[in-house]
Amino acid sequence: MNTIVVSITLFILALMIGIEVIGKVPATLHTPMMSGGNSIHGIVLVGVIIVAAHAETPLALVLVGLAALLGTINVVGGYVVTEKMLEMFKPKKAVSEKSDADAEAEK
Amino acid sequence: MTAFEIVQWFVYLLASMLFVRGLHDMNAPKTAVKGNHVSIVGMVIAVIMAFVGFFYDSESGSFGQDINWTALVVVLVCVVVGAFLGARLALRTKSTDYPQLVSLFNTVGGGAAALVALNDIMGASDSEVSLVLLITAGLGVIIGSVTFSGSLVAAGKLQRILSGKPAKIPFKTFLTIVNILAIIASFVMLCVQPGCRTMWALVALALSFVYGLLFVFPIGGADMPVVISVLNACTGTAVAMSGLALDNVALIVAGALVGASGMTLSVLMAKAMNRKLSAVLLGGFGGDNEAAAAGDGPEGTMKETTADDVAVQLKYAQRVIFVPGFGLAQAQAQRDLADLGKLLEDKGVEVQYAIHPVAGRMPGHMNVLLAEANVPYEELVDRDDINPQFPQADVALVVGANDVTNPAARKPGTPVSGMPILDVDKAKRVVVIKRGRGTGYAGIQNELYFMDNTQMLFGDAKKELEEITAALKELGD
Numbered sequence: 001m002n003t004i005v006v007s008i009t010l011f012i013l014a015l016m017i018g019i020e021v022i023g024k025v026p027a028t029l030h031t032p033m034m035s036g037g038n039s040i041h042g043i044v045l046v047g048v049i050i051v052a053a054h055a056e057t058p059l060a061l062v063l064v065g066l067a068a069l070l071g072t073i074n075v076v077g078g079y080v081v082t083e084k085m086l087e088m089f090k091p092k093k094a095v096s097e098k099s100d101a102d103a104e105a106e107k
Numbered sequence: 108m109t110a111f112e113i114v115q116w117f118v119y120l121l122a123s124m125l126f127v128r129g130l131h132d133m134n135a136p137k138t139a140v141k142g143n144h145v146s147i148v149g150m151v152i153a154v155i156m157a158f159v160g161f162f163y164d165s166e167s168g169s170f171g172q173d174i175n176w177t178a179l180v181v182v183l184v185c186v187v188v189g190a191f192l193g194a195r196l197a198l199r200t201k202s203t204d205y206p207q208l209v210s211l212f213n214t215v216g217g218g219a220a221a222l223v224a225l226n227d228i229m230g231a232s233d234s235e236v237s238l239v240l241l242i243t244a245g246l247g248v249i250i251g252s253v254t255f256s257g258s259l260v261a262a263g264k265l266q267r268i269l270s271g272k273p274a275k276i277p278f279k280t281f282l283t284i285v286n287i288l289a290i291i292a293s294f295v296m297l298c299v300q301p302g303c304r305t306m307w308a309l310v311a312l313a314l315s316f317v318y319g320l321l322f323v324f325p326i327g328g329a330d331m332p333v334v335i336s337v338l339n340a341c342t343g344t345a346v347a348m349s350g351l352a353l354d355n356v357a358l359i360v361a362g363a364l365v366g367a368s369g370m371t372l373s374v375l376m377a378k379a380m381n382r383k384l385s386a387v388l389l390g391g392f393g394g395d396n397e398a399a400a401a402g403d404g405p406e407g408t409m410k411e412t413t414a415d416d417v418a419v420q421l422k423y424a425q426r427v428i429f430v431p432g433f434g435l436a437q438a439q440a441q442r443d444l445a446d447l448g449k450l451l452e453d454k455g456v457e458v459q460y461a462i463h464p465v466a467g468r469m470p471g472h473m474n475v476l477l478a479e480a481n482v483p484y485e486e487l488v489d490r491d492d493i494n495p496q497f498p499q500a501d502v503a504l505v506v507g508a509n510d511v512t513n514p515a516a517r518k519p520g521t522p523v524s525g526m527p528i529l530d531v532d533k534a535k536r537v538v539v540i541k542r543g544r545g546t547g548y549a550g551i552q553n554e555l556y557f558m559d560n561t562q563m564l565f566g567d568a569k570k571e572l573e574e575i576t577a578a579l580k581e582l583g584d
Binding site for chain 2: 004010012015017021036041044049051063065066067068072074076077079080081084085
């Protein structure tokens with residue numbers, strides 16, 4: 001069987017899973033959710049590394065380098081900001097200790 | 108498939124499963140943090156696998172031959188710099204600015220997806236080029252480029268570098284149609300003329316970039332959350348397209364997941380504003396309605412009050428409902444509101460926070476801000492649950508919320524008609540803290556401000572809340 005047929009099947013099934021998994025999220029978590037989804041599409045970094053293996057010309061190297069830079073900002077920034085958002089939902093005590101520590105660090 | 112390729116396939120599948128699991132765990136506040144960690148583990152596994160794959164030569168089926176060291180060094184350096192920049196941005200940004208930060212991360216993600224697809228088209232030798240590759244990678248280039256420019260404009264609008272008002276572009280509809288037709292034409296040419304694929308891919312890239320601008324500029328700042336969510340879905344789809352071109356299971360599944368999540372979220376957000384998603388995306392909220400609304404504003408005068416007076420009213424109330432809006436976020440006053448709430452509770456007043464789904468700039472944005480200020484989770488009440496309770500509230504304190512409290516929404520013929528609102532006007536007394544006499548995003552006056560039981564406290568939310576708290580402390584027990 002043609003690989004593209006299998007790939008398209010995977011794509012469609014993953015869409016269905018996405019709708020099912022996400023449709024149940026309470027509004028409270030929508031912003032962290034969106035941010036979480038945003039970091040997951042940073043998986044494009046894997047694509048960058050794969051195409052980099054065949055980057056021979058200077059132009060290709062520049063493109064791949066730029067893509068790697070942008071992709072990593074997406075992944076790392078996305079996860080860190082999601083983590084920061086979710087930190088606020090931790091049990092109250094932990095949060096206040098943390099923010100006290102932050103306040104001291106700022107001083 | 109060689110043994111290594113099979114292992115690689117299953118490792119990517121494992122990463123995809125962790126993404127699904129991670130997203131699922133983000134359903135509930137209790138498991139959300141764990142969910143994000145699960146997702147991070149998936150990402151680390153996938154990236155490590157990709158680097159291992161770098162040393163594998165699929166033609167000879169062995170390791171350590173013909174390694175492209177230059178590219179490896181370039182990628183590694185860029186990954187390190189990118190990780191540093193991304194973490195720094197995320198750690199330094201204030202929580203009120205998260206929406207535009209998410210939009211910015213979406214911008215770079217879309218850009219990366221477009222570049223990967225472009226590289227795939229340019230890098231393939233003539234014998235490797237297939238129609239499937241051209242279609243999928245071509246779509247990746249187009250969608251990625253649209254998200255890149257579109258998200259950048261959205262972030263600019265939220266950061267107020269660009270005007271939040273819907274831009275009026277002359278001949279917008281005509282230009283948009285021409286633009287879309289040109290993109291389709293370049294895409295078709297890309298597919299039928301593989302010899303000139305680099306040129307056609309670049310043409311498609313440029314045209315799509317322009318489309319992103321045409322798409323987002325005419326949409327008002329109030330609708331940006333929906334737009335960001337749609338663009339987030341687009342980036343996911345672009346990544347999935349790149350995944351189809353590269354035949355990589357992790358990119359396909361993760362991209363499709365994000366595509367579906369973004370679309371679901373967009374529909375939910377549009378629904379909360381009682382607007383059709385299509386109407387939002389076609390742009391111009393307020394633009395057409397402004398003229399009609401200006402004439403028939405509510406009549407009467409607004410009653411002004413003082414912080415001291417508000418403090419007295421709050422002290423002798425039994426039930427108080429806070430109604431936070433974007434003005435609270437803008438003034439960074441979430442902690443001051445939380446402090447006031449806590450003080451009132453210590454005095455035996457029952458305090459609740461009414462959360463409108465679109466208060467702030469994104470669904471759930473207000474919850475995030477208030478949770479950060481240590482407001483107990485149980486006190487944040489959704490619109491449907493809090494509305495029946497307004498008649499029993501002695502005081503409703505509106506802080507920087509406007510359109511979501513306008514009773515005009517219950518009547519037909521206004522720009523906000525039909526929008527689900529908080530029934531603030533049903534409270535026994537209403538106090539509104541507001542920066543100025545201006546109108547909200549909808550561009551119309553709020554009838555609530557002219558009602559008999561409403562008092563206005565004009566000023567910066569943070570300053571006024573501090574004054575109320577100070578006055579309340581002076582009153583003693």
